[in-house]
Amino acid sequence: MLIDLIKCHGSNNDFLLIDETERNYKFDDFKRRDLALALCDREKSLGADGILFIRPSKVADAQYRIFNSDGTEASMCGNGLRCAGRYVCEKLGVEEAVIETLKANLKVKKHEEIFSDIPTYQVEISPVTFDLKDLPLNLEQDTLLQEKIPALSEELIFTALAVPNPHLTTVVSKEQLESELQTELSEKVNQPNDLFPDGVNVSFIRLLEKGSIFVRTYERGVGYTNACGTAMSASALVTCLMNENEMDQPINVYNNGGMVQCAVHKEEGTYKIDLIGNATFVYSAQIEVDFTVKGMMAEILEQEDFNENIQYEKLQDHAKEYLSKF
Secondary structure, rough: OOOEEEEEEOEEEEEEEOOOOOOOOOOOHHHHHHHHHHHHHOOOOOOOEEEEEEEOOOOOOOOEEEOOOOOOOOOOOOHHHHHHHHHHHHHHHHEEEEEEOOOOEEEEEOOOOOOOOOEEOOOEEEEOOOOHOOOOOOOOOOOOOOOOOOOOOOOOOOEEEEEOOEEEEEEOHHHHOOHHHHHHHHHOOOOOOOOOOOEEEEEEEEEEEOOOEEEEEEEOOEEEEEOOHHHHHHHHHHHHHOOOOOOOOOEEEEEEEEEEEEEEEOOOOOEEEEEEEEEEEEEEEEEEEEEEOOOOEEEEEEEEEEOHHHHHHHHHHHHHHOOOOO
């Protein structure tokens, strides 16, 4: 089978984008899982954090589904949504669109550049819930807002929320960020455990200065990535609830892959977050896939670079220079 794809990234959280509306691939979820497991392997194949599947929608401009590198499906991915949103907008010749995700129909639109010559898109991150049953997190309480979980740590203070992916966040010091604490904690809650039966994304947040934070995330189903869009959005919201940052104001969120901006809004008692950042296309390719071979075989037939990563590297250098001050 011939498959056309685009390698893309948001804050170097990288994906393979496959448009199922262009060809009648007739993928079922088993084939989507197998494609993710095979193509996302960085040692044996193209390598990526996941695959974005663009599909037709009856309720929006397009539907997108994301399968992680371990073959599991995620509810949503903010960095991936920017890439999918750019693709759909450019395909339709528009500057804004609505994308159907598993939990909600979300707005995406072209935005003024976050950095010179960087294709930038704004996506809506919602719904937001603090109900522990929505993560789920098994505690004898309804919410967890700036509280300890003694079974996990006696020193960290956590907030749990779903946006709609489940997130466990904590504000940490530089020393805690550089320790093995996050790895140990993340592996514990993403293996069979009583607290998080479905696992959870774990974010360590470091406050830099007013309007700027650093976020590192261990993603459920992936592990450490350069950035996680919903995690950065959740983290920005948490810092606003702590009065460390302001509602309705852009917050610079730095990550290992660069930076984005988040703006937190509260409307009629509910929160939504604007996630603004790059949607960089790396290359387009055509591959030949043989599903009949155990483990699946894939061969690259054609590849063409977009040359957009050169400019993105300048944003990365800017971010590294800023972070070196802290």
